Amino acid sequence: MPSTTTPLVTTPAATDFPMSDPEPRITRRDDAPEGPCAVLQGRWGAAELGQRRQWRELSAQLRALPADAGLAWDLRELDWLDHVGAQVLWNHWGRALPERLQATDAQRDMLGRIAEFATEEPPAERWSVAEQIDALGARVLQGVGHGRDLLILVGQLVLDLGRLVRNPRRGPWRDVSGHLYSMGATALPITALVGFLIGIVLAYLMGLQLRQFGASTFIVNILGISLTRELGPMLGAILVAGRSGSAITAQIGVMRVTEELDAMRVMGIAHGFRLVLPRAIALGIAMPLIALWTTLAALAGGMLAADVAMGVSPAYFIQALPAAVAPANLWMAMGKSVVFGVFIALIGCHWGLRVKPNTQSLGQGTTASVVSAITMVIVVDALFAIGFKNLGI
């Protein structure tokens, strides 16, 4: 008979391992001398019980055999019983052993273990007004905390820039160059494509309206001003916010998960100087260039569409453009792109540094980073539009 070192239930041969074994079932026998008896057969394992059809049939059989009916339970004919199967029985018996039970020693051991480790169901959480108010307060404080952290990050960036200016040779230039490539150069194809297509769409839409007034040549002025001043920098910034903002958060967040941030700190290397500063500098340099590039691509698209749809020749377009768009527009676009770039980097770093060491927090941080970076781009753009409304128009 089974000693404690042998498997619970004898499985005759290796070929019996597959799952196609007898399904779990209960047979009621009334012919036994000491009264009715429920005989369990088949494989009562997690895999078998987890199959929908077998579980439905077995539940019905169990319901027909209530635990308190003075029934004897015979487990000795089972092919296999594991802890999940035993738990099913234990719960069915009302979390106690039945009075009359016939089982092998191993099966009794298993039921004993389940009895020993049985726990009460934890009470459900109750809804209360006070808790809701607490939760609201916590969210407000959390928002304030974000604001404060971002302010600290900006302040730290200013301090780090000061340190860099005092001692430029010790700056993290290799990192800056790497980020310039990965966040700037590799963004060129996608920003060009999007800019070009938006230019075409805008030119077509405006061309339809302008033709009604016979003012087709004004397409140069409208496209020139709107693309250079607003749409080029905005499109570029939104694309970079989605592309690089998420990448920054994910990079720094994974460094938190893998304790790289802690390792860096232990070596006495400041996160601000080593992680935030190079990214902010790289995006501060790359963003205006990407904005210019996107604007040029959009103007090229607009020029093409104007030629095809309205007969405004590219030669005229190029000749009229400098007269229509004052250089101040371009400088303003470049200026706000620097702000966009630095803020995208700071927001990405902010969310990255707040990631907690688990995957869910990493996902939430990346999402929050992209959403807040894009929102920031639009808000800053609106502030620039109001602040410089008299410039260059």
Add this chain to the structure above:
Amino acid sequence: MTSDTHRPPDTPAPPPDDAPPVVEIAGLSTVFGKGDEAFAVHQNLDLTVRRGEILSLVGGSGTGKTVLLRHILGLTRPTDGRVTVLGEPAAQLTGRGAASRVGMLFQQGALFSAFSVLDNIAFALREQGTLPQRLVCDAAMVKLQMVGLKPEHATRMPANLSGGMIKRVALARALIMDPPLLLLDEPTAGLDPHSSDDFCDLLRELHASLGLTVIMVTHDLDTLFALSSRVAVLAEKRVITSGTPHEVARFDHPFIHEFFLGERGRRAMAPVPSAEPAPPPAHIKDA
């Protein structure tokens, strides 16, 4: 020599030679890289693990111990050769219901960091989507306590667990569906000696009560001597020898000299006089 007085009191007895094989590896080769950079990790490797064994895989770093575990799990495919687990090709193992056939304890635990301890343990059972919620929780709570954790740990997140607790939770998660085969990758690495001993006791208890077959990769000689019923040594791209820990320790090979007969090895073997290991006790053979 029929008494087992030379064996440490709790060392699990080796199973009989005719126990059915759980894992069969034949002619296995693994090659990484392509062209000139290609290098073979395994070449024509054979290994059979029988039911009820606790097999330790040892070998220097880079001898492909973890790779072998991953082949057995069906996570990677060997370049050549056959891996059969529970009578089926290993490649088919990762399909539906895999949790009821094999459990794996990853080196770092690999707990789902977004889930609480209880949800981690219950995951495979809950994913079946059939059994009632209460039953799944009860079953997970039993496993949680079987590995020596307390019910109040159930709601903790993996980030707030100590190294030993992570291993315990990972073990409970591997055992939730009572698989007949358990694979352990460095089960005691990173644990302090006390937790490590506790963990060995726990594994030995579970092996006895659940009738598990265990394959583990370990560098820890204390674990190796305390747990294994058989040791397989990987070197020269194959299994150079296998047997009880003391048989293997006497095998003549540079790696084995270094591994077993260094300072640490002598310390681990110290309590046991280096005599003939006892054959399995008679009652096991009859089972």
